[in-house]
Amino acid sequence: MxxxxxxxxxxxxxxxxxxxxxxxxxxxxxxxxxxxxxxxxxxxxxxxxxxxxxxxxPGRQHADGEDLIVSPCDGTVVVMEEVEADEYFKDRRLQLSIFMSPLNVHVNRNPVSGEVTYSQYHKGKYLVAWHPKSSTENERHSVVYKSGDKEVLVKQIAGALAKRIVNYLKPGDKVKQSEEMGFIKFGSRVDLLLPIGTKIEVQMNQKVKGGVTVLAKW
Known part of the structure; x- marks a missing residue:
C-alpha cells in the first residue's frame, strides 16, 4: 500500500x-x-x-476493456436515474452517483480510455454529498471523456467535509482506463452521466471499488 x-x-x-x-x-x-x-x-x-x-x-488488479465503464472511485451507489443534462450535453442521460465516505479510498480514476474533450471547475456550495442538489450546486469539477463514438461525463463533487477537489486532466489529454484522474479530500461524491441505453452492471446501494468494479457496458 x-x-x-x-x-x-x-x-x-x-x-x-x-x-x-x-x-x-x-x-x-x-x-x-x-x-x-x-x-x-x-x-x-x-x-x-x-x-x-x-x-x-491499495494495490489492486484493475479492470480493462473497451466496452467497459469502470467505477471512478470507491464508495456506494446512491443514484441510478435518467436526468436532463445541465452541462455539456443537451439531452437526457443516465446518471450514476457514488457516495464516498471518509473511510473510502479517495483516489479518482478514469472510467474509460480515450480523449478528454472537456474539463471545467465550478465554484459552489458545500451541501452534504448525498443532497439531491449537490450535483448542481456544490463545488465540482466536470470532465468529459470521448471513447470511440461515445462520451461520458464525470463530476467530482465536494461535500460538507470535502474542501478541496484535485483534477489532473485538461482538454486534449489522451488517457487510459483506471489511471488516476484526481483526488477529493475528506468525503465526497462522484457522478457519471452515460448515454441512454447503456447497460448497467451494478445495483442501488452496492459497494464499488475504483478501477475495479464494472459499472456499465457500452
Whole structure:
C-alpha cells in the first residue's frame, strides 16, 4: 500500500501537531493523571492513523476493456436515474452517483480510455454529498471523456467535509482506463452521466471499488 502525494502536506502537518500534543502529555500529564494521559495519546494516535489511511492507495488488479465503464472511485451507489443534462450535453442521460465516505479510498480514476474533450471547475456550495442538489450546486469539477463514438461525463463533487477537489486532466489529454484522474479530500461524491441505453452492471446501494468494479457496458 502506498500513500498518495496529495496527502504528504496534511500528514506532515498532522504529525507535527500530534507530536506537539503527545510529548508534553507524556512528560507532564501522565505522571499526575495517567488515565487522562493515555486517553489523550491513544486518541491522537488514532486520528493520525485515520489520516494516513484516508490517503492510502491499495494495490489492486484493475479492470480493462473497451466496452467497459469502470467505477471512478470507491464508495456506494446512491443514484441510478435518467436526468436532463445541465452541462455539456443537451439531452437526457443516465446518471450514476457514488457516495464516498471518509473511510473510502479517495483516489479518482478514469472510467474509460480515450480523449478528454472537456474539463471545467465550478465554484459552489458545500451541501452534504448525498443532497439531491449537490450535483448542481456544490463545488465540482466536470470532465468529459470521448471513447470511440461515445462520451461520458464525470463530476467530482465536494461535500460538507470535502474542501478541496484535485483534477489532473485538461482538454486534449489522451488517457487510459483506471489511471488516476484526481483526488477529493475528506468525503465526497462522484457522478457519471452515460448515454441512454447503456447497460448497467451494478445495483442501488452496492459497494464499488475504483478501477475495479464494472459499472456499465457500452
Amino acid at each position: 502506498k500513500i498518495h502525494k496529495e496527502g504528504f502536506g496534511t500528514i506532515i502537518t498532522s504529525t507535527i501537531i500530534a507530536a506537539a500534543i503527545i510529548v508534553p502529555t507524556v512528560l507532564l500529564v501522565m505522571p499526575l493523571y495517567p488515565v487522562l494521559g493515555w486517553i489523550t495519546v491513544i486518541a491522537i494516535l488514532g486520528l493520525l492513523v485515520f489520516i494516513l489511511s484516508f490517503f492510502r492507495i
